[in-house]
Amino acid sequence: xxxxxxxxxxxxxxxxxxxxxxxxxxxxxxxxxxxxxxxxxxxxxxxxxxxxxxxxxxxxxxxxxxxxxxxxxxxxxxxxxxxxxxxxxxxxxxxxxxxxxxxxxxxxxxxxxxxxxxxxxxxxxxxxxxxxxxxxxxxxxxxxxxxxxxxxxxxxxxxxxxxxxxxxxxxxxxxxxxxxxxxxxxxxxxxxxxxxxxxxxxxxxxxxxxxxxxxxxxxxxxxxxxxxxxxxxxxxxxxxxxxxxxxxxxxxxxxxxxxxxxxxxxxxxxxxxxxxxxxxxxxxxxxxxxxxxxxxxxxxxxxxxxxxxxxxxxxxxxxxxxxxxxxxxxxxxxxxxxxxxxxxxxxxxxxxxxxxxxxxxxxxxxxxxxxxxxxxxxxxxxxxxxxxxxxxxxxxxxxxxxxxxxxxxxxxxxxxxxxxxxxxxxxxxxxxxxxxxxxxxxxxxxxxxxxxxxxxxxxxxxxxxxxxxxxxxxxxxxxxxxxxxxxxxxxxxxxxxxxxxxxxxxxxxxxxxxxxxxxxxxxxxxxxxxxxxxxxxxxxxxxxxxxxxxxxxxxxxxxxxxxxxxxxxxxxxxxxxxxxxxxxxxxxxxxxxxxxxxxxxxxxxxxxxxxxxxxxxxxxxxxxxxxxxxxxxxxxxxxxxxxxxxxxxxxxxxxxxxxxxxxxxxx
Numbered sequence: 001x002x003x004x005x006x007x008x009x010x011x012x013x014x015x016x017x018x019x020x021x022x023x024x025x026x027x028x029x030x031x032x033x034x035x036x037x038x039x040x041x042x043x044x045x046x047x048x049x050x051x052x053x054x055x056x057x058x059x060x061x062x063x064x065x066x067x068x069x070x071x072x073x074x075x076x077x078x079x080x081x082x083x084x085x086x087x088x089x090x091x092x093x094x095x096x097x098x099x100x101x102x103x104x105x106x107x108x109x110x111x112x113x114x115x116x117x118x119x120x121x122x123x124x125x126x127x128x129x130x131x132x133x134x135x136x137x138x139x140x141x142x143x144x145x146x147x148x149x150x151x152x153x154x155x156x157x158x159x160x161x162x163x164x165x166x167x168x169x170x171x172x173x174x175x176x177x178x179x180x181x182x183x184x185x186x187x188x189x190x191x192x193x194x195x196x197x198x199x200x201x202x203x204x205x206x207x208x209x210x211x212x213x214x215x216x217x218x219x220x221x222x223x224x225x226x227x228x229x230x231x232x233x234x235x236x237x238x239x240x241x242x243x244x245x246x247x248x249x250x251x252x253x254x255x256x257x258x259x260x261x262x263x264x265x266x267x268x269x270x271x272x273x274x275x276x277x278x279x280x281x282x283x284x285x286x287x288x289x290x291x292x293x294x295x296x297x298x299x300x301x302x303x304x305x306x307x308x309x310x311x312x313x314x315x316x317x318x319x320x321x322x323x324x325x326x327x328x329x330x331x332x333x334x335x336x337x338x339x340x341x342x343x344x345x346x347x348x349x350x351x352x353x354x355x356x357x358x359x360x361x362x363x364x365x366x367x368x369x370x371x372x373x374x375x376x377x378x379x380x381x382x383x384x385x386x387x388x389x390x391x392x393x394x395x396x397x398x399x400x401x402x403x404x405x406x407x408x409x410x411x412x413x414x415x416x417x418x419x420x421x422x423x424x425x426x427x428x429x430x431x432x433x434x435x436x437x438x439x440x441x442x443x444x445x446x447x448x449x450x451x452x453x454x455x456x457x458x459x460x461x462x463x464x465x466x467x468x469x470x471x472x473x474x475x476x477x478x479x480x481x482x483x484x485x486x487x488x489x490x491x492x493x494x495x496x497x498x499x500x501x502x503x504x505x506x507x508x509x510x511x512x513x514x515x516x517x518x519x520x521x522x523x524x525x526x527x528x529x530x531x532x533x534x535x536x537x538x539x540x541x542x543x544x545x546x547x548x549x550x551x552x553x554x555x556x557x558x559x560x561x562x563x564x565x566x567x568x569x570x571x572x573x574x575x576x577x578x579x580x581x582x583x584x585x586x587x588x589x590x591x592x593x594x595x596x597x598x599x600x601x602x603x604x605x606x607x608x609x610x611x612x613x614x615x616x617x618x619x620x621x622x623x624x625x626x627x628x629x630x631x632x633x634x635x636x637x638x639x640x641x642x643x644x645x646x647x648x649x650x651x652x653x654x655x656x657x658x659x660x661x662x663x664x665x666x667x
Contacts, residue, residue, distance in 0.1 A: 020101075021108040045097075045156040049149065052094040056142075056149045059086050063142040080139075084132055087141035091125045095148045097155075111293045119297075120326040120640065121148060127319050143320060146641035147327065154648020175243030176264055180208035183252060190242075197255040201246045209242040210257035218249030288334055292620060296329030303628045320640060324627040328643040329620060333650040337612035340658035345605045352666055353588040354598050361568045361584035362602035367549045368502050368568070371595065372540060374554040375508035375518060378572050378592060380484040384412030384466065388481030396422045398470045398480060400442040401449045404430055409468060410438075412482050413449075437468070445472050483514070486521060493592035494522045500599065507531050507539060507554075507562070536562035553595055570595055597666040604664050612654045619650045 004027035006012040006020035018027055060066045062083050067073055095118075102118035105111055121144050128139035179187045181200045190208045193199070198214065201207050207220065219231035222244045231247055234240060240253055241263045259265060300322045307318035342359050349356050356362060376382050386395070399417035402410035403424055417424055427440035427447075437450035448471040468480045497504050506527040508515050515529035528539050540562050543550045552559070552566035563569030563583050571583035572590060587594040623646060625631075627638045638646075 019104050021104070021110060042156060045152055048094055048097075049152040049156055052090060052149050052152060055086050055090055055094075056145050059083055059090070059142050059145045062086075066142060080132055083139070083141050084129070087125065087128070087145050090145040090148050091121060094152060095121050098148075098151060111290070116293060116296055116326050116330045117151060120144075120323045123326075124319065124323050124640070127315075131316075140316065140319060140323070140640075143323070143640050147323070147644050150641050150644035150648065154644065154651070157648065157652055175206070177206045177208050193255050193258060195255055195258055199253050199255065201240075201251045201253055203246060203248050203250060205246055207240045207242055207244045207246060207251075207253065209255055210262045211240055211253040211255045213238045213240060213251050214254050215252035216250050218251050219247045220251075221245040221247060288331070288617070290331075292329055292331040292334060296326050296331075296624075299329065299624060299628060300325040307629060321627065321629045321637075323640045324638050324643040325624060327640055328623045328627040328638065328647055330647050331620075333616040333619060333647070333654050334613075336651055337616045337654045338609055340655050341605055341608045341612060341661065344658050344661045345601060348661060348664070348666075349598070349601055352594065352597050352601070353591075354594055354601070355586040355588065356584070356598075357586065358584040362598075362605050364549060364567050365551065365585075365599050365602040366606050368551050368599065369548040370503050370505055370543050370550045371497055372505045372507060372543065372550060372552045372562075372566065373524075373592065373595075374552075374559055375506050375510065375515070376484060377555045377590070378553055379490045379506065379518065379522065380486050381590075382408075383415075383485060384409050384482040385485040386412060386416040386480055387483050388467075388479070390478055390480050392420060392422055394470050394478040395420065395480065396424065397442050397445070397447045397472060397477075398449045398468070400425045400427045401430070401438050401440045401447050403427065405432065405438055409466060409482055410449075413468070413480060446474070447472055448474075483517070484510075486518060487590070487592065489591050489593045491522050493596055494524060496593070496596040498523070500596075502599070505539075505543060507536055534561075537565045540565045551595075553592065555590075570598065600666050601664075604661060604666075608658055608661055611657055615657070616650065616654055619646075 004014045004017050006027055012020050012027070014027055020027055061074060062079055098114055098117045098121070101114035105115045124140040124144040124147070128141050128144070131139045176190055178190060180190050180193055181187055181202070183198045183200050193209050199208065199211070203218070213234050213236055215236065217233070217235045220234050220240060221231050222241060234251060239256075240251065243264050257263075303325050304318045304322035307313045307321055308315060345359075345362065346356060373379050395413070395417055399414045399422065402413045404427065405411075414424070425442050427442050430438065430440040432438045437448065439446065439448040441447070450469045450471065466482050468482065469476060470478050470480065494504050503525045506515065506519055506522075506524045508518075508527070508529055509531055510529060512529045515527045518524075519527040531539060536559065540550055540552055544567075550566050551568040551570055552562050553570045553572055554563055555572050559571075563571065568585065569583035570585045570587060572587045572592065572595070585598055587598070623638070623643075626636065627643055629637065631637075
């Protein structure tokens with residue numbers, strides 16, 4: 001799968017090549033070389049700037065107004081003609097990228113910054129040409145030349161800042177190595193691999209694509225995909241994911257997934273969806289930017305008419321101020337205020353193992369009243385652990401019988417025996433009784449491991465535990481208490497929610513005693529026990545009454561409907577595809593603390609959005625009247641070149657402010 005991104009407006013991402021609908025720039029493919037390509041475009045503006053600089057210096061030196069200001073004289077025949085030639089080069093060569101982008105805006109009917117820039121430069125140029133060849137008057141050649149130079153400088157600096165702001169998709173794409181080793185000895189581009197190809201992954205190399213191990217054994221670091229730091233052992237039959245790092249052994253891998261089916265591509269698609277989605281505040285900013293474009297034209301025309309007719313200062317003075325107004329009102333800072341924040345938020349979230357599918361979820365999550373968590377697999381590990389005291393001898397006998405069972409309770413008993421480093425003896429004459437238990441002969445003794453009916457007199461209904469009885473040679477010898485193991489991170493997450501004044505609720509299909517026990521241990525505000533899958537939606541609706549904002553955290557198929565019903569659906573860990581599809585936020589790890597991180601990120605994101613909007617809007621409110629000459633009687637006048645520098649500086653400021661998000665700690 002290949003996505004395309006605008007190097008100037010990183011929120012513009014497309015599955016198809018073409019031009020950016022906002023600025024007209026050619027969309028660039030996102031792959032591991034994307035950053036280099038972005039640097040090339042940045043270098044293009046840099047080269048144009050330095051190539052134009054000597055031309056502007058010459059134009060300034062030849063301009064009568066500059067000579068008058070700096071009290072020197074440089075006159076020769078045809079001077080005005082040479083200024084015209086040099087200014088024409090500045091306008092039509094140096095300023096060419098702006099007209100291309102402006103024309104793209106006009107075709108897309110999304111009039112914005114480049115439309116205004118093009119209008120300001122060309123209006124000043126043709127006015128000057130007329131003053132040179134049609135009627136006697138002072139030209140604006142030096143003003144528009146320095147204006148183009150200022151825009152080139154501003155765009156160069158701005159692109160450097162944007163390159164730092166965009167990153168989530170590029171970082172994900174860079175996980176995939178460019179080449180793969182076929183077992184035939186030939187190296188091919190990773191994108192050329194087909195299903196069924198057999199490749200060799202050498203020690204220390206990245207796995208280039210998803211596949212299954214058919215030869216070799218090694219440990220693979222999957223932290224960049226799963227967030228788990230512990231390397232995972234891989235052997236014949238194990239699945240490997242493209243982008244993960246092979247450690248010390250060689251692996252021969254058969255390719256099973258390519259293109260859009262690979263794990264990285266699916267994650268990139270989620271990130272792309274997030275960057276395409278717009279929070280409501282961005283829609284408001286987009287409307288304001290569009291309104292500002294027409295405001296600039298109206299105020300610009302009004303400024304010219306006022307200073308030419310109402311308070312006559314001459315055509316040059318009136319045109320200069322009109323151009324300054326159009327330039328200063330370019331809505332780029334307002335247009336960048338939100339996208340830069342959301343782009344960085346997406347990258348920061350991905351680094352913290354959080355995938356945001358819809359940016360609106362971040363707007364809502366800072367207002368949450370309730371977080372509802374599914375118990376099994378979310379607050380608990382979904383596997384049974386031994387919680388009661390039991391003699392090693394009894395545990396060892398039970399483990400020997402249960403070793404052959406795949407039941408979660410049986411696996412819990414075996415796991416506890418392994419933790420205690422007990423030797424698990426071989427069992428003979430093993431028999432399984434579905435729903436009841438199992439039996440077998442261990443070291444010559446008949447051992448029966450049975451369900452709760454065997455030890456019902458020992459079962460304490462208040463503890464929320466499951467008990468398994470053990471009998472040896474038809475004599476009861478003990479009972480093993482087990483319960484779903486609570487994740488060690490869960491209590492920390494619940495405490496963090498409470499510190500943020502967010503109440504917590506737990507949903508479970510387990511009976512009352514189990515639910516009460518888990519809720520009590522974790523300090524959960526309320527719980528719903530014995531909830532059928534179809535009833536989960538009703539429990540969410542119940543909490544939503546009275547305008548309460550509710551988030552639902554789950555990982556299973558039966559959570560899909562409730563994830564959709566909640567204001568925010570959060571799919572946690574290796575959840576099912578249905579749960580992930582139903583959620584607005586996807587957590588890559590089975591760690592409820594990441595829900596806390598997502599909420600903290602939403603709060604910090606909102607602060608940056610507000611700061612950027614206040615700056616971008618406030619900047620225009622102050623500078624447009626200044627450019628229109630409202631402070632002229634106080635000796636304050638904003639010339640076009642200074643307006644261009646201020647406009648570019650404003651854009652850089654909102655980007656820099658957004659970049660500060662990268663330094664935020666979500667822990």
